[in-house]
Amino acid sequence: MTASFSLTDTTDADIPAITAIYADAVLNGTASFELDPPDATEMRRRFNAVRRAGYPHIVARDGSGALLGYAYASSYRTRPAYRWSVEDSVYVAPSAKGRGVGKTLLAEIIARCEASGFRQMVAIIGGSEHAASIGLHEALGFAHAGTLPATGFKHGRWLDSVLMQRPLGDGASTLPDPGTYPGTLYRPA
C-alpha cells in the first residue's frame, strides 16, 4: 500500500522527531551499530554537518505534518580519494514501515546525489538478516558488494556488515571533473 506523504528538505524543527525515530532504531534494531541513542543536540550537530558538507537531508511527512521518516547522504569515508562516493542512511518510523516511505526517501536521495555529480552510493547494512534494508536497496538498484562477517556485536549477538553499492550517473565510465565536485568537504588543489 502506498500512503500519501510528501518529501521536503529537513529543517531544524524536524530534529526532535528525527531523534525519536533514530532512538527506536538504535534501541530495537541492528541498522545502526550505535548502542545508546544520541540526544537532540547531537542529532542537530550531525544534521548540520551533513548539510554543511553539501549532502542532501530530507524528511517524509503525512498530510497532518507528522514525520514518517528521514534520509540523507554523507561521506562514505573521509579520506579525500573517497570524495565522489557517498553513503546513504534512511530511517522510517515504526508505525510507517512497509508503506513505501523508505523507498520514496531513498529514491530521492539517489536522484539528488546523481544530479549533483556524485558517482557511487554505498550502503552498509547492519546484519545479514536485515531483510527490509537489503530488500529496499535491491529494489533501488544496489548490488551486493560483500559481507564483513561478525563485525558488530549488539543485542547479545554478532552482526555482519552487508555492503551494497550502486553507481550514480556515469559511475566509473568517465573520469570526474574536479571543478564540478558537488560537496564542500574537499576542494581541488
Ligand SMILES: CC(C)(COP(=O)(O)OP(=O)(O)OC[C@H]1O[C@@H](n2cnc3c(N)ncnc32)[C@H](O)[C@@H]1OP(=O)(O)O)[C@@H](O)C(=O)NCCC(=O)NCCS
Ligand atoms: C529499511 C527501512 C528504511 C525500509 O523502509 P520502509 O518504508 O519500511 O520500506 P518500503 O515500504 O519503502 O519498502 C521498499 C522496499 O523494501 C523492501 N522491503 C521493505 N520491507 C521489507 C521486509 N520487511 N522484508 C523484505 N523486504 C522489504 C521491499 O523490496 C520493498 O519494495 P516493495 O514494497 O516494492 O516490495 C525501514 O524498515 C527502517 O527504517 N528500518 C530501520 C532502519 C534501517 O534499517 N535503515 C536502513 C539502513 S541505512
